[in-house]
Amino acid sequence: MKQDHTDLTGKTCLISGSSRGIGFETAMELARRGAHVIITSHNQERAQAAYDRINAEFGTERARYYLANYASQDEVKQLAGNIQHDYDQLDILINNVGGWFRKFQPSPDGIEMTFALNHLSYYLLTGYLLPLLQKSPSPRIINVSSNAHFQAKGIQFDDIQFQNNYNTFGVYAHSKLANVLFTYELARRLSGTGLTVNALHPGFVKSELYRNFGVFTPLVKLSATMFGKSTVEGAQTSIYLASAPEVAGVTGKYFSECEPKESSPASYDQSQAERLWALSEEMTGFKYPL
Numbered sequence: 001m002k003q004d005h006t007d008l009t010g011k012t013c014l015i016s017g018s019s020r021g022i023g024f025e026t027a028m029e030l031a032r033r034g035a036h037v038i039i040t041s042h043n044q045e046r047a048q049a050a051y052d053r054i055n056a057e058f059g060t061e062r063a064r065y066y067l068a069n070y071a072s073q074d075e076v077k078q079l080a081g082n083i084q085h086d087y088d089q090l091d092i093l094i095n096n097v098g099g100w101f102r103k104f105q106p107s108p109d110g111i112e113m114t115f116a117l118n119h120l121s122y123y124l125l126t127g128y129l130l131p132l133l134q135k136s137p138s139p140r141i142i143n144v145s146s147n148a149h150f151q152a153k154g155i156q157f158d159d160i161q162f163q164n165n166y167n168t169f170g171v172y173a174h175s176k177l178a179n180v181l182f183t184y185e186l187a188r189r190l191s192g193t194g195l196t197v198n199a200l201h202p203g204f205v206k207s208e209l210y211r212n213f214g215v216f217t218p219l220v221k222l223s224a225t226m227f228g229k230s231t232v233e234g235a236q237t238s239i240y241l242a243s244a245p246e247v248a249g250v251t252g253k254y255f256s257e258c259e260p261k262e263s264s265p266a267s268y269d270q271s272q273a274e275r276l277w278a279l280s281e282e283m284t285g286f287k288y289p290l
């Protein structure tokens, strides 16, 4: 995998879901390179621990943390408001938060959890923070998707919440396809503005993502332990897209192992991307000024 050690002194980066896992290791490395990192999570104890580790290693004010439940649209809005109040500019936004849920669960807004957390939070946080990103001379948006998106043949518009055929992996794959469609549609809408947006697959990573498998949890965790990458390795493509000079100006692409890759045929369907965009507007009540 390509190694890049670009100095990020003076850059401010927000990473959603960065109290642990791939998001934490991404924040840690960006801080190591000089960036100021904004840790966000819904868990006070873990966010504080992540913040303490980064500041202990790199000095105070290298990290700050904010709490928000990304499945709640009000909390995403409040978080974005706090960031806009506390910062003049944002250089890098990494939408990384994600999860999967063994059974149908409604979010605080009554929306199926996987779609609310994995897709709508990316749509909403990016939209709210766009004005701050536009103040950066070279802003980058990075959306952490997954090769699981290849398993989704399209967006299920007739039952977006999987009320009729919920299955954990299918719903997760569907949300990860939404990440890629969102990335490509946003890149089209931002074309010519200098703001770039790319999606990525981090690899099969031994993180806490695989904790919701009911009786199969120990088996899945064992397989991740045996065959998965470390979280440090899993963070490399996010770090690369956030920092490498060679991807400055590159937008609307899908990456894995720090290389551009083809995403699934369904992800290139522009009419699906436009329809998903309209649906996201409707489900959040938020319209981008684009």
Ligand SMILES: NC(=O)c1ccc[n+]([C@@H]2O[C@H](COP(=O)([O-])OP(=O)(O)OC[C@H]3O[C@@H](n4cnc5c(N)ncnc54)[C@H](OP(=O)(O)O)[C@@H]3O)[C@@H](O)[C@H]2O)c1
Pocket: 016, 017, 018, 019, 020, 021, 022, 023, 040, 041, 042, 043, 046, 047, 068, 069, 070, 071, 096, 097, 098, 099, 117, 144, 145, 146, 147, 201, 202, 203, 204, 205, 206, 207, 208, 209, 210
């Ligand atoms: N692991 C893999 O093999 C793999 C493969 C492909 C793609 N991905 C993608 O990589 C991204 C990161 O996953 P990961 O493996 O690092 O997962 P992880 O270890 O479970 O970490 C997820 C992070 O998100 C936070 N989070 C979860 N739900 C949240 C909520 N409702 N509100 C706020 N924060 C929340 C978690 O905080 P707490 O710890 O405090 O709950 C944690 O910091 C996800 O988008 C995932 O889909 C992972």
